Amino acid sequence: MEDVFGMPPLGAVTLGTGPGVISSQPDKFSYETNGYSNNPNNRDAGFRQRQQSSGMFTQSRGSANPSAGDELSLRPTTSMLPKTKVSGILPTSAQQGNYSASQDLFVTPQPQPPNQKPAPPLMHKEPPILIKQASNEKSKSNKKDKGPTKDEYLKRLHNVLESLYNGQNVCDVVESYRGIKIPDKFLSHAVYSILHSVLKSDTKVEYGSQLLRQLRSEGILNTDKLMDAIKQIMDQMDDLGNEIPRVQSNLASLLGPLIAGGVLSLVEVMEPLEGGNNFPMFLLILQTLHKNEGKTWLITAYNESKVNLMNLLVEKDRTKEKLADLLEETELSFLYPLLRIQADLWKSLTADPSPQVFYKYIKDNLDPEHHTAPSFINALVTVIVKYVASESTMALDSNLAIAPEKSVTEQEKELLGRYKPVLQAFLHDQMKLQVIAIYALQVNQWLTWLQETEEDEEDEEED
Incomplete structure (x- = not known):
């Protein structure tokens, strides 16, 4: 110190009191007369190394080989520094680690390479905010809220039908x-599933018919939904x-x-x-009704209907002939008994033109x-009119172009008078039937006129 400041020996002069002045009294801060503590825990190795290298604040006291104990340190020891509680003020990251107060306050600046900007001061970094991805649990719960799917409903329905069959x-x-x-929205699918299931066997058809009638009677099933499913089956x-060999017969038995x-x-x-769709389904249905409910x-x-x-x-x-044949084959002629009556009457009359025989045939x-x-x-x-005309005015050898x-x-x-009793036997005095007879005569005359006209036109074309 004397070499630097030209001061008298340390023992003869005091520095006074005040801030920054280091007292030499050993009893106050536990210092020895050499000016620093012998406690190795309070030494600052980095600061002492700089003192030794610079020699600015080092003084030899006449010793030929001065030691570290002869050096005067102007740095305050840690016991002289105020103890500050940092917890609660500094961030957690700054509180961790074994740092002494001197290390916190005196940090040696590191030299910076040329043309390099000094590093910005370290800022306290808050912990990152984690953004969790939306969980699929909510979407799954929404799906659950929608209720069972169509397949799940149909599976439950299948179990119900199995209990019916059992x-x-x-x-x-x-x-x-x-x-x-x-x-x-799934009701039509459900009814279709019922129909498809019960059509697989005769026994199931009977169960299915009972179930559908009960569902309809209790208002659970309406006619529109049922008919939609039936039409789908028919289509x-x-x-x-290919799947159900007797599907038409089973459907007729169900309906x-x-x-x-x-x-x-x-x-x-x-x-x-x-239009002949799914022919002969309509005949099978009529046969089922005839068998179950009777002719009347x-x-x-x-x-x-x-x-x-x-x-x-x-x-x-x-044609009447085709329909008559089908009804006769299925023993349903009673539904349309007069369908072939005209053909049968004509056959009987031409076979034996006697009015008595003709009347007996009808009876x-x-x-x-x-x-x-x-x-x-x-x-x-x-x-009768057709037969009489064919034997008189419209005979094969007659000339229809001229008046007879x-x-x-x-x-x-x-000839017409011969069949008058036959007509009277069925017409009686009923005005309605007489009108029908007159209408038939008019139609017959109109057909005769139409036939004559066509023949005349053919003759003209030939000429």
Whole structure:
């Protein structure tokens, strides 16, 4: 110190008191007379190394070989520094590690390479905020909230049907079906599944018919949904035939009881079969009704339905003869007894033209309930007029281009008079039937005129 500042010996002069002045009294801060503590724990190795290298604050006290104990340190020891609690003020990262107060306050600046900017001071870095990805649990819960899928509903329905086939009471099965709570959007699929399942065997058909009637009676199933499923089955009949050999017969057996029970009408069932679709399905249905309900019931239901059986045939087969043959083959001629009556009457009259024989044939082969039927009266008058004309005015050798001779017209009147008792026997005094007879005569005359006109045109073309 004296070498630097030119000061008298340390023992003769005091530095005074005040901030920054280091006292030499050993009893105050436990210093020895050499000016620093002998406790190695309080020494600052980095600062002492700089003192030794620079020699700025080092003084020899006459010792030939001065030691570290002869050096005077102007740095305060750690005991002289105020103790500051850093917890709660500094961040956690700064509180970790074994640092002394002197190390925190006196940090040796490191030299920087040329043309390099000094490093920015380290800032306390807050822990990163973790953003968790949205969990799929919410989406899964939303899917669960939507309820079972269509396949799950149909699987439950299959279990209900199995209990029905195993002999469970129909009412209990209906309650199980109700418990499934099938949504309206899946109801058509459910009914179709029922139909597809029960059509696989005769036994299941009977169970299915009972179930459908019970569902309809309790208002669980409406007619529209049922008919939609039936039409779907009918549209797939060809493909289902490969899977279910007797699918048409089984469907007819299923629909028969539904018609008889009032669940479906005969018109509703026959409508998808028009034009020959799924032929001969309509005949199978009628046969089922005849077998289950009887002839009288079927005649009444058929007449009330106003179903036109001719429309159920393929267009090229829509003739009375074809339909009559089909009804006769299936023992359903009673539904359309007068369908071939005109052909049968003509065959009988030409075979034996006697009015008595002709009348007897009618009485023996036609039910009395049909004697007043408009179709029979029409056929009777048409056959008689046609026969009389063919034997007189419209004979094969007659010239239709000119008016017939008087003798020919007289012959026509005579023949017609011979069949007058036959006509009177069926016309009686009923005005309605007489009008029908007159209409038949007019139609016959119109057809005769039309035939004559066509023949005249053909003659003109030949000329």
